[in-house]
Amino acid sequence: MASPRGITLYHSPASRAFTAYWMLEEVGVPFDVKTVDIRKGEQKAPEYLKLNPAGKVPTLRDGEVVVSENPAIAIYLADRYSYGRLAPKIEDPERGEYLKWMVYATAVVDPVAFLHSKEIDVSGFSAGFGTFDDMVEVLSALLMERKHLLGDRFTAADVVLGATVSVLLHRQVLPEVAALVDYNGRLTARPAYQRAADATWPSSLMHPA
Ligand SMILES: N[C@@H](CCC(=O)N[C@@H](CS)C(=O)NCC(=O)O)C(=O)O
Numbered sequence: 076m077a078s079p080r081g082i083t084l085y086h087s088p089a090s091r092a093f094t095a096y097w098m099l100e101e102v103g104v105p106f107d108v109k110t111v112d113i114r115k116g117e118q119k120a121p122e123y124l125k126l127n128p129a130g131k132v133p134t135l136r137d138g139e140v141v142v143s144e145n146p147a148i149a150i151y152l153a154d155r156y157s158y159g160r161l162a163p164k165i166e167d168p169e170r171g172e173y174l175k176w177m178v179y180a181t182a183v184v185d186p187v188a189f190l191h192s193k194e195i196d197v198s199g200f201s202a203g204f205g206t207f208d209d210m211v212e213v214l215s216a217l218l219m220e221r222k223h224l225l226g227d228r229f230t231a232a233d234v235v236l237g238a239t240v241s242v243l244l245h246r247q248v249l250p251e252v253a254a255l256v257d258y259n260g261r262l263t264a265r266p267a268y269q270r271a272a273d274a275t276w277p278s279s280l281m282h283p284a
Contacts, residue, residue, distance in 0.1 A: 076157070077106055078105075078106075078137050078138065078217070080137055080138025080139070080140075081107065081137075081165065082099070082104060082105070082106040082107070082136070082137045083106065083108070083134055083135070083136045084099060084106055084107070084108050084109070084133060084134075084135055085098060085109050085110075085111045085123065085126065085127070085133060085134040085135070085136070086108060086109075086110065086111065086132050086133050086275060087110065087111050087112055087113040087114070087118070087132045088091070088110070088112075088275055088276065088277055089129075089275065089276050089277065090113060090132055090133075090275075091132070091133065091238075091270060092132040092133035093208060093238055093242070093275045093276065094133070094145040094148075094149070094234060094235055094238040094239070095103050095133035095135060095145055095148045095149070095236050096133075096271040097238055097267060097268055097271035097272075097274050098145075098149045098152055098153075098231060098234045098272060099152065099266075099271075100146065100266075100267035100270045100271045101157075101161060101231070101234055101265075101267040102152050102153070102156045102157050103156075103157075103159065103267075104152075104156050105109065108274075111132050111134075112124055112173045113131075113132060118130045118131060118132055126141050126143075127141075127143045129143065131143070131198060133145065133148060134189060135148045135151070135152070136226070137151075137155070144181070144278055145170075145179040145180070145181060145235055146178060146180060146181055146235050147282075148229040149177065149232075149235045150162070150174075150177060150231065151224040152231070153230070153231035157170060159199050161229075161230055162209070162221045162230065162231055162235075163230065165176060169225050169228075172225060173182055173223070173224075173225060173230055173231075173232050174232075174283075176224045176225075176232040176235075176236050177231070177235050179236065179237075180232075180236035180239050181235070182203070182204060183203075183204040183210055184214070184236065184240070184243075185209055185239055186204050186241050187190065187202075187204040187205065187206065187207050188207065188210070188239075188243050188248050188249065190207070191207040192246070192248045199229075206278060211249065211250060211252070211255075214254070215252050215254045217253075217254075218254040218257070218258045219253075219254040222261065223258075223261070224236060224237075224259075229265075233262065237258070237259070237262045239263055240255060240258065240259055240262075240264075241259050241263065241268075244256065244259050262279070
């Protein structure tokens with residue numbers, strides 16, 4: 076289903092906006108792209124801050140609806156345009172686990188991996204995101220048994236968490252354990268992933284923001 080109002084994605088090359096771009100490609104709705112070059116500081120321009128006061132990419136606009144934060148963008152798009160396919164329905168027992176992995180991606184994986192990449196490893200007891208090793212173990216154990224986060228079925232949670240895993244493997248922040256490498260291989264083989272990567276990861280920008 077195409078948006079009756081017109082979708083615009085505000086993104087910057089080689090950034091976390093890749094996740095939202097990939098999500099739009101998986102959903103298959105037409106969308107426009109506006110580049111907000113974070114390397115030139117355009118994310119702090121007053122007009123953009125009206126859309127996203129955090130001054131970060133991505134931001135999605137769908138008519139009067141404005142959404143930022145990758146999990147929120149993915150949940151919005153999947154519920155609105157791919158309900159029952161990329162989003163388990165409300166009454167589906169898998170909906171709970173789907174939401175958990177959505178949140179886990181940016182509440183746990185992203186921050187604990189960022190700190191680990193800076194050689195900061197804090198005690199898991201007091202940190203909301205736990206330890207880096209626990210996060211790797213949780214994902215590896217799950218993906219050793221499952222093709223995707225919910226099993227055989229690919230959902231929007233695989234886009235959000237999978238994009239994070241993919242970038243972190245590429246940057247050699249995550250260890251190359253077989254379960255994660257194989258999962259990443261299944262994700263990168265998807266035509267929608269490849270279209271998003273071709274559009275948003277120019278080879279000249281090897282180091283993501
Ligand atoms: N929690 C946000 C993270 C977005 C984010 O960190 N974006 C970075 C680029 S990868 C950004 O816009 N940085 C520019 C800045 O903070 O000035 C999400 O999941 O969407």
